[in-house]
Amino acid sequence: xxxxxxxxxxxxxxxxxxxxxxxxxxxxxxxxxxxxxxxxxxxxxxxxxxxxxxxxxxxxxxxxxxxxxxxxxxxxxxxxxxxxxxxxxxxxxxxxxxxxxxxxxxxxxxxxx
Amino acid sequence: xxxxxxxxxxxxxxxxxxxxxxxxxxxxxxxxxxxxxxxxxxxxxxxxxxxxxxxxxxxxxxxxxxxxxxxxxxxxxxxxxxxxxxxxxxxxxxxxxxxxxxxxxxxxxxxxx
Numbered sequence: 653x654x655x656x657x658x659x660x661x662x663x664x665x666x667x668x669x670x671x672x673x674x675x676x677x678x679x680x681x682x683x684x685x686x687x688x689x690x691x692x693x694x695x696x697x698x699x700x701x702x703x704x705x706x707x708x709x710x711x712x713x714x715x716x717x718x719x720x721x722x723x724x725x726x727x728x729x730x731x732x733x734x735x736x737x738x739x740x741x742x743x744x745x746x747x748x749x750x751x752x753x754x755x756x757x758x759x760x761x762x763x764x765x
Numbered sequence: 766x767x768x769x770x771x772x773x774x775x776x777x778x779x780x781x782x783x784x785x786x787x788x789x790x791x792x793x794x795x796x797x798x799x800x801x802x803x804x805x806x807x808x809x810x811x812x813x814x815x816x817x818x819x820x821x822x823x824x825x826x827x828x829x830x831x832x833x834x835x836x837x838x839x840x841x842x843x844x845x846x847x848x849x850x851x852x853x854x855x856x857x858x859x860x861x862x863x864x865x866x867x868x869x870x871x872x873x874x875x876x877x878x
Contacts, residue, residue, distance in 0.1 A: 661805065684864045695769070695855050695869025696808070703864075741807060745864070752798065752859070752867065755808040 655679055656744050658756030665763050671729040673759045675742035678723065683747035687716065687727050688755075690739045699740070700727070732763045767792045771856050771870035778846060779878050786841045786873050788856030794868070795861040797839040798823070799831065801852040802872075808855065814839055815861060846877045 658675045665671045675685075686701035702709045702716040702725065709716045715728040729736055742756040769790045778784055790797065798813040800823075810823030814833040828850055830842040839858075843850060853874050857867040 658807070686864075686866070693871065695857070695871050696867075697869065698866040701864065701866075752796065752813065753810075755800075757805055757807040 655754045656742060656756040658742050658759060660759060661757070662760045663762070665732045665761065667732065667734060667763055667765055669732050669763075671727075671732045671736070671761055671763070673727045673740055673742070673761070674724065675726065675744075675756050676722075676724045677744050679744075679746065680723070681747050682744040682754075684745040685716070685718065685725050686743050686745075686753070687714075688741045688743060690741065690758075692738075696741055729761075732761075734763045734765050737761055737763050767868070769856055769858055769868050769870035771854075771873045773873060774871065775874050777876040777878065780847055781845050784843050784846060784875075786843075786854060786856075786875070788839045788841065788870060789837050790839075790856075790858040790868070791837065792858060792860075792868065793836065794858035795836070796865075796867075797833065797856065797858045798867070799829070799839070799841045800855045800857065801825065802855060803852050811841070811854075843875075846875075848877050851875060851877045 656677050687699045688696035689699040690696040700711050700714050713730045718725045740759045743753040772787045795816045799811040800808040809825045812831040814820045856870045859865040859867045
């Protein structure tokens with residue numbers, strides 16, 4: 653049972669374009685939503701995160717949009733660069749849970765030069 | 766340098782031959798966790814530990830064991846590996862606390878023949 657559904661599985665974007673990755677969840681007890689970035693041969697690394705009391709968070713070219721009523725959140729990468737080519741995972745944390753994060757299935761982003 | 770170190774990075778072995786993947790962190794983190802990463806399934810938690818001598822099952826614990834005798838180390842043990850445990854494994858650590866980012870190792874690719 654996948655508690656966080658991520659789409660698309662893969663995404664190809666031209667340099668300078670906008671990359672959009674979407675995630676949806678069912679459990680309203682999730683209270684923290686991070687995005688992780690993973691390069692080949694490396695472990696995931698935290699990119700940006702948001703709490704459900706905020707509808708948007710921006711850090712440089714990366715923005716999380718959060719829709720609490722729809723139980724959806726998305727990552728937008730503005731002015732996408734070839735160096736952004738990586739696998740992106742959304743995740744969610746259950747409030748009060750010691751188990752930390754439940755991850756989405758991942759999106760492989762390729763930014764063409 | 767703050768890091769999570771996994772060994773080995775790659776291992777090819779045969780069914781039934783016990784193996785251990787080591788994980789060590791130098792950040793004095795209380796929380797440590799093991800994940801497996803499979804195509805289309807994202808990262809699934811195997812076991813986690815909140816502190817020394819405190820471990821608990823994640824989503825896919827069958828066929829795995831862990832121990833936490835020291836704060837810095839969290840080995841993953843496959844007593845009798847089977848081909849369905851062929852996967853990419855990640856160890857992660859973080860402080861215990863609200864929304865603390867997890868720090869991941871660079872992964873161990875296991876092939877069980």
